[in-house]
Amino acid sequence: MRHTLSVLVENHPGVLARVANLFRRRGYNIESLAVGSTENPALSRMTIVVEGDDRVIEQVTRQLDKLIEVIKVENFTKEEHVNRELALIKVQADPPRRGEVIQIVDIFRAHIVDVSPETLIVEVTGDEGKVAAMIEALRPFGIKEMVRTGKLALLRGPRALTAE
Amino acid sequence: MRLTGGEILLKCLQEEGVEVVFGYPGGAVLPIYDALYEGEIRHILTRHEQAAAHAADGYARATGRPGVCLATSGPGATNLVTGIATAYMDSSPVIAFTGQVPTSLIGRDAFQEADITGITMPITKHNFLVKDVKDLARVVKAAFHIATTGRPGPVLVDIPRDVSGAETEYEPVTEVKLPGYRPVYDPDPERIKQAAKLIATSERPVIVAGGGVIHSGATEELVRLAELIMAPVATTLMGIGGFPGNHPLSLGMLGMHGTRYANYAVSESDLLIAVGTRLDDRITGKIETFAPEAKVIHIDIDPAELGKNVRVDVPIVGDVKRALRALIEFLQKNPHPAWLEKIETWKREYPLTFEANGKLKPQFIVRQIWEVTEGKARIATEVGQNQMWAAQFYTFTRPRSFITSGGLGTMGFGFPAAIGVQVACPEEVVFDIAGDGSIQMNIQELATAVSYDLPVNVAILNNGFLGMVRQWQELFYQRRxxxxxxxxxxxxxVAEAYGAEGIRVTKPEEVRPALEQAIASPKPVFLDFIIEREENVMPMVPPGESIGKMLG
Incomplete structure (x- = not known):
């Protein structure tokens, strides 16, 4: 089963390497990882999607917690949470089929953020399912290249993950 | 007070109560060595950085206080790596300081540059690269705090040469701010109650005690618990000395080369109380058939150890000493006469023994060392057969008297570790029980032992083989x-060339006089025991087998 972990870490150089090293060393699989700053400049937040059964996830969580610079680890999988991914997709859109591509982009409420004579870059934001569906819908036109952020997640409601 | 980074480092060490540093100089630590030159901290110059790390580790294991080692950048730092990994696997509070190339050169493949913080990331509890001399005192404070609290472990501090050479205003640091580091010492009372309930209804309990008992100083509590519920106690290799080996409830060591009665007791138990142990593969054998009928209570300060290797019914996170105290509160006297009777039968039927055939036997030598030292020596070991014979045949009765590389199994550990032990305990008799293979992995430390008048006794069980590997080749590879x-x-x-003493022993009757001569000698002594070449360590659980199924 796939789990979404939200990990609050100190904003130091090398923290990402420690986390990545831990996953590598103990043989856990990272499906995606997104890191960025938080409301507190001293902290960063990582959203890690990891595959494993409950026992593996418990080990991952506890091993992460052991890292000195990791302040808090929470498993969002069974909690109400919002999750989003962003993808940029450069799709083939020659004049005869361009209209079709634009239609699909509209249906998905995605955006076109770059236009060239043969291609468009589509920006899509949504949960994993939506991003995957967008990619499938564009695939027949020819995807030249693509980049994805990995999942970001926050708990719903007033509760927040803080250093305290 | 304006001080250089090197001077600040030494000030900080003094504030941490450090008396001795084991090290080896080099270009990137020149400012630190300059501060050591007239400083108040004792420095022991080893002949290899690896030995400095092991000596610091031996010092830490013998005293419970942090052991400090120091090396230069690049090869100096990488030579520490085996020592740091050894300390990490056995949760020993070693603090390693390394020089680094100047900050302006980091990342440019400068002369003697190695990314030692990157290299040691998976083998340290934490590590630091200090980029500004203003951070140095704070980092050193944090390093000692991390190494010595919670589950102890090695910490490395990498100090570029321009940082140790730079001057700044020194102010002692008193507070450590580590928001992500909050070890849990007090056990959850609910879990303690659950554990007490399991213990009260158990008919065949066994306690398995690991190194955590020693780290936590919980021997007294462990004895009280065992006597209260009349449960036999098996120790892991790291737990040896944590429970008196001469106690009637002692089962000795369990696992691959444990006693038959320890392994049988665990295999037939209905309750396993695992205390301060990670229950690794050398203990459990085939994991599916480990203690198959037992409920498991597991106490450890490291939450990640609970359920890592063995499924647990009652996990208890906390300091072993506090957890045992809390547990004892909820328990009543609870003898298990039938169970203890069964164990006594096993002890009578399957004692630890060896064939005395007039030849020089390693087990006999270890037993003689035990007799001559009245069981009171500090015994370090190398790794392999020597280590197992030491564990089996020397009866350890107090914590911190058995110093061995359990987790990593580092050949070459014992001699430098024994040097560290002798530095820590100058009045005590210190032995390294060695093999002819292992001793050659740090034999250069004879110079260290001689030059500092450290009268370490090295008992080389010399069979002309890498004995443990040979044993496996005999048993599982058709004697190839x-x-x-x-x-x-x-x-x-060799010993004499270094200015130490050397004694060769070939017959059983020579053993005792040789040992007495070695102990009386003010010099370090190599005892070259020419033992039976193909003696095996028995009993033995074959690899991948259940611990109840032993050879020998």
Whole structure:
């Protein structure tokens, strides 16, 4: 089963390497990882999607917690949470089929953020399912290249993950 | 007060109560060595950085206080790596300081540059690269705090040469701010109650005690618990000395080369109380058949150890000493006469023994060391057969008297570790029980022992083989002794060349006088015991087998 972990870490150089090293060393699989700053400049937040059964996830969580610079680890999988991914997709859109591509982009409420004579870059934001569906819908036109952020997640409601 | 980084480092060490540093100088630590030159901290110059790390580790294991080692950048730092990994696997509070190339050169493949914080990331509890001399005092404070609290472990602090050379205003640091580091010492009372309930209804309990008992100083509590519920106690290799080996409830060591009665007791138990142990593969054997009928209570300060290897019914996170105290509160006297009777029968039927056939036997030598030292020596070991014979045949009765590389299994550990132990305990008799293979992995430390008048006794159980590997080749590879036979130097002459004493022993009746002579000698002594070449460590659980099924 796939789990979404939200990990609050100190904003130091090398923290990402420690986390990545831990996953590598103990043989856990990272499906995606997104890191960025938080409301507190001293902290960063990582959203890690990891595959494993409950026992593996418990080990991952506890091993992460052991890292000195990791302040808090929470498993969002069974909690109400919002999750989003962003993808940029450069799709083939020659004049005869361009209209079709634009239609699909509209249906998905995605955006076109770059236009060239043969291609468009589509920006899509949504949960994993939506991003995957967008990619499938564009695939027949020819995807030249693509980049994805990995999942970001926050708990719903007033509760927040803080250093305290 | 304006001080250089090197001077600040020494000030900080003094504030941490450090008395001795084991180290080896080099270009990137020149400012630190300059501060040491007239400083108040004792420095022991080893002959290899690896030995400095092991000596610091031996010092830490013998005293419970942090052991400090120091090396230069690049090869100096990488030579520490085996020592740091050894300390990490056995949760020993070693603090390693390394020089680094100047900050302006970091990342440019400068002369003697190695990314030692990157290299040691998976083998330290934490590590630091200090980029500004203003951070140095704070980092050193944090390093000692991390190494010595919670589950102890090594910490490395990498100091570029321009940082140790730079001056700044020194102010002692008193507070450590580590928001992500909050070890849990007090056990959850609910879990303690659950554990007490399991213990009260158990008919065949066994306690398995690991190194955590020693780290936490919980021997007294462990004895009280065992006597209260009349449960036999098996120790892991790291737990040896944590429970008196001469106690009637002692089962000795369990696992691959444990006693039969320890392994049988665990295999037939209905309740396993695992205390301060990670229950690794050398303990459990085939994991599916480990203690198959037992409920498991597991106490450890490291939450990640609970359920890592063995499924647990009652996990208890906390300091072993506090957890045992809390547990004892909820328990009543609870003898298990039938169970103890069964164990006594096993002890009578399957004692630890060896065939005395008039030849020089390693087990006999270890037993003689025990007799001559009245069981009171500090015994370090190398790794392999020597280590297992030491564990089996020396009866350890107090914590911190058995110093061995359990987790990593580092050959070459014992001699430098024994040097560290002797530095920490100058009045005590210190032995390294060694093999002819292992001793050659840090034999250069004879110079260290001689130059600092450290009268370490090295008992080389010399069979001309890498004995444990040979044993496996004999048992599982049809006696194909691939590269395990050793050409050896004359160890007596080697010792003498360094200014130490050397004694060769070939007959059983020579053992005792030789040991007495070695202990009486003010010099370090190599005892070259020419033992039976193909003696095996028995009993033994074959690899991948259940611990109840032993050979020998």
């Amino acid at each position: 002794y691939s590269y395990t036979e050793l050409y050896n130097p004359d160890f007596v002459k």
